[in-house]
Amino acid sequence: MGGELLGYRRQNGRVGVRNHVVILSVDDISNAAAEAVAGQVTGTLALPHAYGRLQYGRDLELHFRTLIGLGANPNVAAALVIGIEDKWARRVADGIAETGKPVEWVSIEGKGDLETVRQGSWMAKDLVQWASELRREPVELAELTVSIKCGESDTTTGLGSCPAVGVVVDELVDAGATVFFGETSELTGGEHLVAERCATPELRERFMELYRGYVDEIESSGADLLGSQPTEGNIAGGLSTIEEKALGNIEKTGTRPVIGVLECAEAPSNGSGLYFMDSSSAAAEHITLMAAGGAVVHLFPTGQGNVIGNPIEPVVKITANPTTAATMAEHIDVDVSGLLSRELTLPRAGELVIDSMRRTANGRLTAAEVLGHRELSLTRLYRSA
Amino acid sequence: LPDDGAHPKGHRFLIHKRGDHVGVATSDIEAGEKAIGIFMDDDSTIEVKALADVPLGHKIAIEALDSNAEVIEYGTRIGRAPQGFAVGDYVHTHNLKSARWQ
Numbered sequence: 310m311g312g313e314l315l316g317y318r319r320q321n322g323r324v325g326v327r328n329h330v331v332i333l334s335v336d337d338i339s340n341a342a343a344e345a346v347a348g349q350v351t352g353t354l355a356l357p358h359a360y361g362r363l364q365y366g367r368d369l370e371l372h373f374r375t376l377i378g379l380g381a382n383p384n385v386a387a388a389l390v391i392g393i394e395d396k397w398a399r400r401v402a403d404g405i406a407e408t409g410k411p412v413e414w415v416s417i418e419g420k421g422d423l424e425t426v427r428q429g430s431w432m433a434k435d436l437v438q439w440a441s442e443l444r445r446e447p448v449e450l451a452e453l454t455v456s457i458k459c460g461e462s463d464t465t466t467g468l469g470s471c472p473a474v475g476v477v478v479d480e481l482v483d484a485g486a487t488v489f490f491g492e493t494s495e496l497t498g499g500e501h502l503v504a505e506r507c508a509t510p511e512l513r514e515r516f517m518e519l520y521r522g523y524v525d526e527i528e529s530s531g532a533d534l535l536g537s538q539p540t541e542g543n544i545a546g547g548l549s550t551i552e553e554k555a556l557g558n559i560e561k562t563g564t565r566p567v568i569g570v571l572e573c574a575e576a577p578s579n580g581s582g583l584y585f586m587d588s589s590s591a592a593a594e595h596i597t598l599m600a601a602g603g604a605v606v607h608l609f610p611t612g613q614g615n616v617i618g619n620p621i622e623p624v625v626k627i628t629a630n631p632t633t634a635a636t637m638a639e640h641i642d643v644d645v646s647g648l649l650s651r652e653l654t655l656p657r658a659g660e661l662v663i664d665s666m667r668r669t670a671n672g673r674l675t676a677a678e679v680l681g682h683r684e685l686s687l688t689r690l691y692r693s694a
Numbered sequence: 695l696p697d698d699g700a701h702p703k704g705h706r707f708l709i710h711k712r713g714d715h716v717g718v719a720t721s722d723i724e725a726g727e728k729a730i731g732i733f734m735d736d737d738s739t740i741e742v743k744a745l746a747d748v749p750l751g752h753k754i755a756i757e758a759l760d761s762n763a764e765v766i767e768y769g770t771r772i773g774r775a776p777q778g779f780a781v782g783d784y785v786h787t788h789n790l791k792s793a794r795w796q
Binding site: 502 | 705708710718719720732734749750751752753767768770771772773785786787790791792793794795
């Protein structure tokens with residue numbers, strides 16, 4: 310797993326692999342101002358999204374945890390928070406500021422978009438010039454938090470790309486890094502395999518509680534899930550049942566114990582190792598939650614060719630499907646289709662993945678970054694008031 | 695490619711584990727073809743005559759199963775076969791159903 314690793318060490322000691330200055334909307338109606346600032350000030354990245362008004366209870370807590378987590382992510386150098394009202398904008402900014410990084414906030418009520426954009430642009434200009442002088446420095450693999458999730462899965466993910474990522478996950482965990490996996494409902498049929506790997510009976514109980522809660526919610530809908538989970542793309546790729554999809558999915562989690570069980574967007578607190586995070590299996594929601602939990606690089610096995618990216622967390626795409634590698638080449642960072650033809654061994658495929666991950670961490674842009682994929686999707690627990 | 699122990703074997707499908715009931719096509723298999731499969735856990739091989747076309751990534755039966763039998767892949771149950779199937783059958787949503795979500 311050799312080779313130098315260069316990252317940005319933040320004020321709180323956490324290591325990032327990107328140096329974004331984000332303009333973070335607290336709510337949907339602040340997107341226009343956030344995007345206007347990003348249009349005015351070179352080097353900023355707007356993070357617009359669809360929610361933030363009239364949410365309440367656990368759903369509102371998750372909204373704040375997600376936004377604060379995204380701003381606090383070590384891939385973010387500095388943040389400008391824009392919201393319609395003072396109080397919530399300040400709450401998000403204060404949460405991010407606990408990391409020690411520079412954070413500013415501005416609200417729209419009482420001044421309007423144009424004045425907000427004027428004030429915000431001045432703040433953003435100063436943040437960008439400050440961030441532009443930060444430099445990468447040598448960091449250890451152990452300092453990285455990596456997330457994993459596959460998408461548009463087919464049987465080639467279970468045969469090739471997921472096992473290759475599983476090799477990498479074991480190496481990362483052994484090196485002292487932290488890895489998040491999730492996709493709660495997509496463990497169905499293999500949830501017992503994850504439960505067996507939970508390090509303590511308490512963790513096992515907590516995992517099963519979150520798993521059952523999520524799946525009960527889905528099953529109580531009474532809906533026919535074929536076509537949704539597995540998806541039409543999964544079925545076209547040869548996956549027949551949720552169990553078959555889950556078993557392929559679980560291949561990418563490697564073999565190490567699960568040392569922590571996290572709620573959506575929760576940061577880990579049990580040291581380094583492999584964590585399960587309760588999460589949607591939809592790619593944009595999942596990666597957004599993992600980025601909010603602090604993950605700085607994502608490994609994404611795909612079969613039929615999911616094109617997902619994330620604005621702040623680079624997403625490395627790995628496929629073992631030779632058709633996808635040929636027809637969607639611009640989206641693929643690592644081609645391990647040689648695993649199917651047996652021209653490539655699993656350890657060698659793992660080396661290809663970790664090499665791509667290391668180069669991505671050092672600054673090489675992923676296919677999704679170059680193609681402008683910045684999907685940010687906030688998970689909702691229930692509808693607004 | 696360096697010689698790292700990997701060699702193509704002229705196979706048409708792979709099987710995750712010994713004891714699995716299905717293999718996964720690694721290239722399109724045509725009906726009537728005698729296709730070689732490799733067990734990924736011990737590198738042993740099996741030959742099966744395909745009873746139908748099996749596209750890349752789709753499954754071929756390597757064991758005959760009675761109706762409503764559990765179907766094993768990855769050494770674990772992936773569902774049930776309501777009508778069972780014969781060796782060489784194409785296996786997908788028409789003859790393999792989830793045992794969890796129906």
